[in-house]
Amino acid sequence: MARYNSILDTIGNTPLIRLGRMAPRHVNLYVKVESFNPMGSVKDRMARAIIEDAEQSGALTPGQTVIEATSGNTGIGLAMVCAQKGYPLVVTMAENFSVERRKMLRFLGAKVVLTPASEKGTGMLTKAEELAAQHGYFLCRQFDNPANARVHTETTVPEIIRDLQGDPLHTFVTGFGTGGTLNGVATGLRRVSPDTEIVAAEPDNAQVLGSGIPQPRDEQGKPTGSHPNFKPHLMQGWSPDFISGLTEEAVANGFVDSIQPVPGDLAMQTARRLAQDEGIFAGTSSGATLAAALAIAESAPNGANIVCMLPDTGERYLSTPLFADIGEDMNADELELSRSTQGFRFDTRSAPSPAVAAQPVTLDKSAEAFVKSAPTQAPVVMFALEWCEFCWSARNLLSEMGVEFISVDLDSVAYQADDRGNKIRAVLAEQTGSPTIPQVYVDGEHIGGCTELFDIQRDGQLDTALNKLGVSFTPYNEDPYALLPKWLHTRAS
Numbered sequence: 001m002a003r004y005n006s007i008l009d010t011i012g013n014t015p016l017i018r019l020g021r022m023a024p025r026h027v028n029l030y031v032k033v034e035s036f037n038p039m040g041s042v043k044d045r046m047a048r049a050i051i052e053d054a055e056q057s058g059a060l061t062p063g064q065t066v067i068e069a070t071s072g073n074t075g076i077g078l079a080m081v082c083a084q085k086g087y088p089l090v091v092t093m094a095e096n097f098s099v100e101r102r103k104m105l106r107f108l109g110a111k112v113v114l115t116p117a118s119e120k121g122t123g124m125l126t127k128a129e130e131l132a133a134q135h136g137y138f139l140c141r142q143f144d145n146p147a148n149a150r151v152h153t154e155t156t157v158p159e160i161i162r163d164l165q166g167d168p169l170h171t172f173v174t175g176f177g178t179g180g181t182l183n184g185v186a187t188g189l190r191r192v193s194p195d196t197e198i199v200a201a202e203p204d205n206a207q208v209l210g211s212g213i214p215q216p217r218d219e220q221g222k223p224t225g226s227h228p229n230f231k232p233h234l235m236q237g238w239s240p241d242f243i244s245g246l247t248e249e250a251v252a253n254g255f256v257d258s259i260q261p262v263p264g265d266l267a268m269q270t271a272r273r274l275a276q277d278e279g280i281f282a283g284t285s286s287g288a289t290l291a292a293a294l295a296i297a298e299s300a301p302n303g304a305n306i307v308c309m310l311p312d313t314g315e316r317y318l319s320t321p322l323f324a325d326i327g328e329d330m331n332a333d334e335l336e337l338s339r340s341t342q343g344f345r346f347d348t349r350s351a352p353s354p355a356v357a358a359q360p361v362t363l364d365k366s367a368e369a370f371v372k373s374a375p376t377q378a379p380v381v382m383f384a385l386e387w388c389e390f391c392w393s394a395r396n397l398l399s400e401m402g403v404e405f406i407s408v409d410l411d412s413v414a415y416q417a418d419d420r421g422n423k424i425r426a427v428l429a430e431q432t433g434s435p436t437i438p439q440v441y442v443d444g445e446h447i448g449g450c451t452e453l454f455d456i457q458r459d460g461q462l463d464t465a466l467n468k469l470g471v472s473f474t475p476y477n478e479d480p481y482a483l484l485p486k487w488l489h490t491r492a493s
Contacts (some may be wrong), residue, residue, distance in 0.1 A: 003426065006084055011037055011044045012155045016163040016307065021277045022290075026166075027297045027304045031290065033159065033281060034311050039080045041312035046180050047077030050140050050152035051085065065090060068140040069121070069128040071177070071237050072101030072334055079108035090137060090341045092128040094120060100316040102347055119224055121240030142178045143244035147435055152184025158305055160185075168191045171300065173199045173260070173293040173308035175238045175285055176209075178187045179247030181309060186255035197257045200250075201292035204261035205251035208243050209251065215243035234264030234321060237311060241351045260292040267291055268322050271314065286361060327485065363430060367423040371431065375441035379469045380405035383428055384438040386412050390450035391438045400483075401473045403466065406447075410437070441462035443469055454480040 004010055014036040023029035031433055032040035042150055054060035066086040068078055075091040082089040089110040093102065096117035104111050104240050113131070115124040125143070132139040142148050160169065172189060176182040182200055211229040218224050223242035230241040250256055264284075271287025273279050282290075285307075293308035300306060317323060330338065331428045375381045380398060384391040388407045408415075408424075415421035429435040432446055439446065440453045442465050447456060454464045457480050466473050 002235055007038050008048050008081060008084055011048055013159060016160060019278055022273060022294065024297050026302045027300045027306055029293060029297050029463050030307045031280065031310045031344050032307060033280060035313035039076050040315065041077065042076040042181060042309065043073040044080065044147045045151045045155060046142060047074060048082045049147045050142065051081050051146055053147040054138060065135065065137045065138040067128050067132050068142060069124040071097050071439060072140055072316060073237055075105050075110065076101065079105050079110040083109050090131060092124040094124050099319045104316065122226060122242055142180065144246060147301055148185065149156040149184035149246050152181050153188040155488040156185050157192065169193050169196045169307060170304040171197045171199060171296055171306045173201060173296060173306065175201045175235070175289045176247050177237050177240060179244040179250060183246045183255065190255065192459055195330065198255055199292065199296060200256045201256050201260045201262050202239050203235055203287055204263045206233045206239055207261055208230045208239060208473065210259045210261060215248065221245065235267055235285045235288045236320065237286060243346060262288045262291045271322060273478065275314065281314045282310045283312045284316050284320065284322050286312065318415060345478070364423040365428050367427045370424060371427045373417035374408055375444045378404065379443060379471050381408065381441045382438045383408045383410060383412060388437065389485050392452050393436050394440065394450040397398030397476065397480050397485045399452065401476050403471060403473045
């Protein structure tokens with residue numbers, strides 16, 4: 001492995017992989033797997049290019065906040081770049097894009113401002129423009145920024161040509177959102193491989209290019225609203241509700257030789273097939289692009305070399321229809337397999353372990369003193385482990401209520417010396433009659449574990465006790481049992 005000066009130096013040089021099971025045998029169908037970029041999508045290329053271009057031109061100054069409207073992948077790429085370079089980032093995003101993207105953005109330090117789904121892509125773009133003007137932020141303008149296209153001309157095209165090792169490229173297939181990949185790759189291919197057919201794929205129910213209807217724009221060239229032929233579709237990141245400037249430029253320059261419409265259901269089916277037949281984990285837009293390439297491949301001449309883009313990984317689609325049929329619990333086949341042997345089943349109890357004779361327990365005096373004194377150090381004290389599902393859930397309830405509490409984490413480094421944590425656990429088990437963790441105390445009184453904490457919150461006893469103690473808190477009006485991991489719900493409630 002090479003050594004790099006920063007994570008940004010790992011962007012690009014993604015693999016070109018020949019499909020062995022899904023493609024027709026008479027062609028060579030290659031996929032450019034952009035999930036190999038550090039943040040898992042093709043947008044990492046553009047994110048670095050736009051920021052560094054703005055730095056060089058002086059449009060972005062040290063410490064200035066960056067802002068952009070994005071369905072997710074551009075924002076995630078920008079969050080990585082801004083984190084590495086030290087720029088604050090604000091992202092505007094329509095509320096209907098996947099929750100995974102919001103969480104990733106916030107994990108990387110970005111602020112996410114949601115816009116109403118009803119206002120579509122134009123709404124989040126307008127909000128970004130408003131915020132940039134109001135606060136002096138640098139607006140990336142990915143839909144029109146030449147750096148977005150240029151990075152594909154300078155990096156993606158040379159990689160494809162290099163990896164084909166002299167073989168001709170007959171067809172290149174890509175979807176389009178900002179139009180950066182379409183415009184930039186087509187520009188580069190026209191120079192080095194002018195006979196390559198460029199195919200743009202789009203949703204079959206929202207054919208903005210295929211309609212031939214121009215995008216309505218104002219005198220400054222800004223879209224005045226949604227394209228007349230746009231309809232909501234399943235391919236997040238593909239085809240916003242307007243035709244971007246970069247996409248329009250690619251069409252005007254004659255870079256689009258044909259347009260391939262793709263049904264949303266077929267896109268998801270193809271993404272699943274790609275995972276199960278080729279072992280390549282990619283998102284809905286990747287499935288859509290591959291579906292278009294497979295349609296092209298059926299009628300392609302023998303020996304044709306076809307390359308299509310796979311824009312991102314499938315992990316940021318877990319809460320979308322792509323995973324709607326993927327269950328969390330065992331299905332019938334898996335249950336049957338589980339029952340084919342006797343042990344470790346949910347429908348029968350495993351054979352008990354041989355009884356071990358009880359050994360007399362000698363409790364540590366200092367641990368006894370600690371268990372006696374610790375619960376009086378704060379209104380709420382919890383003996384816990386740094387990580388266990390019940391401890392995490394109890395902490396979440398107290399945090400949601402804004403209750404200050406002390407968590408004595410018995411498995412932490414502070415309690416490892418002289419086996420102190422286990423000595424305290426032995427005292428707790430003896431005094432409470434329960435060997436489990438957590439054990440929670442309110443006003444020095446033992447109330448029990450996680451579920452007992454949830455129960456006294458449910459019936460109002462916890463609120464009453466906190467009010468009596470003069471503790472400030474926010475009433476929690478949801479079911480606390482919902483804070484448990486899903487696999488614990490039925491066992492705990």
